[in-house]
Amino acid sequence: MTVMYDRVALIGLGLIASSMFWAMKRGGIAGEVIGYARSSETRDVAREIGLCDRVCDSAAEACEGADLIVLCVPIGAMDAVSREIAGALKKGAVVTDVGSVKRAVIDVVGPHIPDGVHFVPGHPLAGTEQSGPRSGFAELFDNRWCVLTPEGADADATAKLRKYWEALGSNVDEMDADHHDLVLAVTSHTPHLIAYTMVGVADDLSRVTDTEVVKFSAAGFRDFTRIAASDPTMWRDVFLNNKDATLEILGRFTEELFALQRAIRQGDGEHLHDYFTRTRSIRRGII
Ligand code: NAD
Structure with missing residues (x-):
């Protein structure tokens, strides 16, 4: 039970984010987890089932003061959410994502990341056919691969994110995005x-x-x-x-x-x- 990041923000609260939350709770990996989802219905469900320590009504608010920000939205929404949160990111924070495609996510998210913030893209090779905030479970990432595509990202930020995924239960590998x-x-x-x-x-x-x-x-x-x-x-x-x-x-x-x-x-x-x-x-x- 080692806290790796004091505050983690989950943007998008579906299968992957909810599984990550329960896995973080299981391992005591995060001090506090803040969540945001676009629809008010999803935010209401999250509050009802205790998904996240706090659920915010804006993505930027959820990212304020966060040490790790995980973008867990569909790939088509990555551009909009990274644009929305850019101004709220603190220096030294790490932004990652869980998108199933890496080059397109790097192309749309990368330009919005301010100086002093580290972007380390990732993709857990774990999933089910379920979706939404109720579908997650702590074991989803156990013994599955997570691929990071750091492409020159800060070595310390990458090494810490690697350890974070290992603490969630995954094996981690690094790869070129293409x-x-x-x-x-x-x-x-x-x-x-x-x-x-x-x-x-x-x-x-x-x-x-x-x-x-x-x-x-x-x-x-x-x-x-x-x-x-x-x-x-x-x-x-x-x-x-x-x-x-x-x-x-x-x-x-x-x-x-x-x-x-x-x-x-x-x-x-x-x-x-x-x-x-x-x-x-x-x-x-x-x-
Ligand atoms: P999901 O449909 O369960 O959840 C997506 C969440 O994003 C929902 O909370 C939705 O309300 C929210 N959302 C959608 N558009 C948004 C926007 N514009 N702004 C803010 N929130 C928005 O999806 P999921 O399975 O958790 O997938 C999330 C990401 O994880 C995707 O990029 C996907 O490629 C990747 N991924 C999925 C799987 C899988 O098998 N499901 C596996 C690995 C990676």
Whole structure:
């Protein structure tokens, strides 16, 4: 139980911020946690369930005197909130974010950070399909990765933020922002898009044939439906802000899909078997 930052401000009070709050409480990591969310309904829920020690009605007010400010809003809102808080940041404070895309966030937040304030971008590779202030839980970050993309940020500020994420339960790595965006396009963004399309196709089929595709869904398809239930605003912003990397991966994905389609049409069992053997060995390598 070591207090790492005397005052932490959470801007946006959804899944990630609420999980961070409960994890901070669990570990005694922050002296005081101040919260802000744009909608008054969210702020009311936060006050009702004791999410944050104090909830403010403006982002700037929440950041006054804060040692660590964590931007936990959808990527499309990062520009507006960083503009709003810029004048309230104290010298020596650290601003970080949890956005799922890094280059676009650096481009919009970076210019608003005043001299003497350190900006260290971050992304916890942890989430669920739930959203909002009631969805968080202290264990969300346990044994998950958090990627920091400091790009020349102050070394002490970065080292302290690394320790903060470790105290929240995560393993921490550092990466170049563009590399992060490409890696996440493969491991998270494109798989989400595929899940959205699979569920869309099943829904179309149900409507056309009146068969109950969703009711009788087996395990694989159920996993797709869970992923496809993720927050539409967050995921819209991910694709709008990681355009080049997701288009690059989607291009490669469709090439592979066409090759498999041809193998099925031509009855090329050898191609299918070789491909599935290769992918099975990848799975066995990660568990
Ligand atoms: P969420 O929808 O649960 O919460 C978002 C919060 O931001 C809500 O409180 C909402 O009211 C608030 N908000 C929206 N627009 C705002 C604005 N203009 N000003 C102030 N507040 C605003 O979302 P979440 O899942 O917690 O995601 C937050 C961030 O974390 C996103 O940038 C997302 O990319 C990133 N992230 C999400 C996941 C995940 O799986 N959900 C995982 C890692 C990172």
